[in-house]
Amino acid sequence: MCKHHGQHFCCMYLVMSMTVSMTCLAQDLDCPPSQPELVITANPTSRILNQEEQQLPSEIQALLIAYSDSIKSASKHTETQGSLVFKNNTKHAWERPKQKYDLFTWSKLSKVEQAQIWKQQGFKDFDHALNHARLAEQFLQLYPHTSQLPKDLPVNFEPGRLRDEVFFKKLYGRSKAEVAQQLTTVYWGKQKLKVTRLHKIDQRLQAIYTDLKNCLPKKFKRYYEPSAGAFTWRKIKGTQRLSVHSFGAAIDIGVKYSNYWKWTMKVYGRNAQGLIPYKNSFPVEIVETFKRYGFIWGGWWYHHDTMHFEYRPELIIDKQ
Numbered sequence: 623m624c625k626h627h628g629q630h631f632c633c634m635y636l637v638m639s640m641t642v643s644m645t646c647l648a649q650d651l652d653c654p655p656s657q658p659e660l661v662i663t664a665n666p667t668s669r670i671l672n673q674e675e676q677q678l679p680s681e682i683q684a685l686l687i688a689y690s691d692s693i694k695s696a697s698k699h700t701e702t703q704g705s706l707v708f709k710n711n712t713k714h715a716w717e718r719p720k721q722k723y724d725l726f727t728w729s730k731l732s733k734v735e736q737a738q739i740w741k742q743q744g745f746k747d748f749d750h751a752l753n754h755a756r757l758a759e760q761f762l763q764l765y766p767h768t769s770q771l772p773k774d775l776p777v778n779f780e781p782g783r784l785r786d787e788v789f790f791k792k793l794y795g796r797s798k799a800e801v802a803q804q805l806t807t808v809y810w811g812k813q814k815l816k817v818t819r820l821h822k823i824d825q826r827l828q829a830i831y832t833d834l835k836n837c838l839p840k841k842f843k844r845y846y847e848p849s850a851g852a853f854t855w856r857k858i859k860g861t862q863r864l865s866v867h868s869f870g871a872a873i874d875i876g877v878k879y880s881n882y883w884k885w886t887m888k889v890y891g892r893n894a895q896g897l898i899p900y901k902n903s904f905p906v907e908i909v910e911t912f913k914r915y916g917f918i919w920g921g922w923w924y925h926h927d928t929m930h931f932e933y934r935p936e937l938i939i940d941k942q
Contacts, residue, residue: 653837818870880929
C-alpha cells in the first residue's frame with residue numbers, strides 16, 4: 623500500500639525487475655471491473671522486458687508495455703536518445719525530455735521559465751511545440767494520478783495534448799483507409815460506434831460502458847450517454863494536426879454537460895490574470911472509470927475539453 627496526495631492506492635505492476643506504480647482504480651471506485659483482465663494494472667505479463675529494455679528510460683519502457691502488440695523492441699544510442707522498432711520493422715526515433723514536470727512544479731513556473739523550456743526542447747514557443755511535438759514532448763508533463771479533479775489549471779499544462787503525430791500514424795495507420803482496416807463496432811447503449819480493435823481498445827470501451835452502467839447511479843447516465851462520437855478522420859479545428867479520433871482511439875461523451883476552452887472563452891472571456899478560466903461539470907467517477915482502462919481525460923488540460931477521452935496508457939504507466 624502506498625500514499626499519493628493523501629489518497630491510498632494499490633500499487634502493483636511487476637515486470638521482471640521493474641515495478642511500475644499505478645492507481646488501483648477498481649478499489650477507488652468501490653466496484654469490480656467487468657473485464658478485470660483489461661484493466662491496465664491487471665495484466666503484468668503483457669510485456670516482459672528483457673535486460674536491455676530494463677535499462678531504458680521509464681517513458682520508453684511505458685511505451686513498450688502500453689503498445690506491446692505494435693512495438694517490437696527499443697534500444698538506446700545514448701543516455702537520452704534511441705529508437706523504437708515496430709513489428710512491421712518501421713523505426714521511430716525517441717529522445718527524452720530534458721526534464722519532466724508534474725502539475726505542482728509546472729504551476730510554479732513563470733512565463734519566462736516556460737518559454738525557456740520550449741526553447742530548450744527546440745521550439746519557438748508553446749504553439750510551435752503543440753504543432754510539432756515529438757515523443758519527448760509527450761512525456762514532458764506528467765499526467766496527474768490523483769483522483770481529485772482540478773479546480774484550476776496553470777497556463778499550458780497539457781499532459782497528453784502534446785502528441786507525436788508520426789508515432790500515432792505508425793501505431794494506427796497513416797491514412798483513413800489504413801485505419802479503417804482495424805475498425806470495428808462497439809455498442810454504447812443504443813448507439814453503434816466505430817473504434818479500432820488495436821490494443822483491445824474496442825473491448826476496453828465496451829467494458830467502460832458496462833462499468834459506467836453497472837457501477838454508477840442512474841443520475842450519472844446523462845454524462846456518458848449519448849456519445850458524441852468516436853472514429854472520424856479529421857484535423858483538429860483550426861489546426862493541421864490530426865485528432866486522435868482519426869485513429870479510432872478516442873471518444874466524446876456528454877456534450878450537453880461538457881466544457882471546451884473555446885466555449886468557455888466565449889461565455890466568460892479571460893480571468894483577471896488574463897488566463898482561460900477552468901470549467902468542469904463532469905464527476906470524478908466518470909473520469910476514474912475511463913482511467914482504469916487506460917484512457918486519459920481532456921479535463922486535465924489548460925485548454926480543457928472535458929467531453930474527450932483518449933487511449934493513452936503510457937501516460938498512466940509512466941510516473942517518473
